[in-house]
Amino acid sequence: KAGVTQTPRYLIKTRGQQVTLSCSPISGHRSVSWYQQTPGQGLQFLFEYFSETQRNKGNFPGRFSGRQFSNSRSEMNVSTLELGDSALYLCASSLGAGRSLETQYFGPGTRLLVL
Amino acid sequence: AQSVTQLDSQVPVFEEAPVELRCNYSSSVSVYLFWYVQYPNQGLQLLLKYLSGSTLVKGINGFEAEFNKSQTSFHLRKPSVHISDTAEYFCAVSVSLLGNAGNMLTFGGGTRLMVKP
Numbered sequence: 303k304a305g306v307t308q309t310p311r312y313l314i315k316t317r318g319q320q321v322t323l324s325c326s327p328i329s330g331h332r333s334v335s336w337y338q339q340t341p342g343q344g345l346q347f348l349f350e351y352f353s354e355t356q357r358n359k360g361n362f363p364g365r366f367s368g369r370q371f372s373n374s375r376s377e378m379n380v381s382t383l384e385l386g387d388s389a390l391y392l393c394a395s396s397l398g399a400g401r402s403l404e405t406q407y408f409g410p411g412t413r414l415l416v417l
Numbered sequence: 418a419q420s421v422t423q424l425d426s427q428v429p430v431f432e433e434a435p436v437e438l439r440c441n442y443s444s445s446v447s448v449y450l451f452w453y454v455q456y457p458n459q460g461l462q463l464l465l466k467y468l469s470g471s472t473l474v475k476g477i478n479g480f481e482a483e484f485n486k487s488q489t490s491f492h493l494r495k496p497s498v499h500i501s502d503t504a505e506y507f508c509a510v511s512v513s514l515l516g517n518a519g520n521m522l523t524f525g526g527g528t529r530l531m532v533k534p
Contacts, residue, residue: 306460333520345507345524358521392460396520403449403468403511404520408460 304329306395306409314415320381323412327374327395333357334376335406336368339390348391351376352398380414388416419444419510423525431533432500438493438528440508448510450491451522452482455505464506467491478502503532 307326315321327334335358336348347360351370368378374395380387390413394406424439442448449468453461465476472484482493491508508525 335520335522337522337524344526345509345522347521347523350520360521394461394522398520403466405451405463405466406520406522408453408462410458410460 306393306407308391308393308409308412310412311410312413312415314417315383316417317383317385319383320379321383321414322377322379323391323393323414325376325378325393325395325409327376327393328407331395331397331407332374333396333398333404334370334374335394335396336376336378337392337394338362339392339411340386340388345392348378383416385416388414390414419446419448419512419523421508421510421523421525423506423508423528425528426526427529427531429531429533430498433497435496436494436498436502436530438506438508438530440491440493440525442489442491442508442510444489444510444512446512448512450482450484451509451511452476452480452491452493453507453509455507455527457504461507464493498530498532500532500534502530505529 309324333352335350339345350358354370365381370376390411392411393409396404396406420443422441430436451466452464467484475481505527509522
């Protein structure tokens, strides 16, 4: 099976712009979660989608949003970019049965640099 | 709310020496515990997980971890490390809740393992 894929792998934007990142989960996985990784804050949970609905949300401002399509692919959007949004954005997929013991499988990430 | 503390931000060790990476967690409910490894410029790869049962869990690449409920710890160990084990290691917890609680990991700050020849 192919793993979790994320596009693009690298992205450079300027302050005030918006960005959309894409994640394709492992075939058969219905849950997609997004995490932000920065040197200062470490790995932080952004949100989780299951069956096109947001099931969990982390403590991030409304500029961060996401969605999930019927084929389980997910996108996250960050509007009005700030310098502090520079990070590695990781996507993870799991079967999505709704149990916290499920293993999440991570993609390689999208590295976003905001200038 | 739950939290995870990785007590060492960096652990230097010589090749073929044993290593222990420490992880402590805090939670008011039962947790599931995971160790992930991140190699440079890559995503996270699952090393091992504790869900229930035996407190000693064996994972990939010769790693193992022991769940200690009384000390709320889940330390990662390897008896003999290789240069290729140089990476960042993350401990994570997921809480056990009834119902369709979804899937959300809380991570520790990470430990950089540096294996020297």
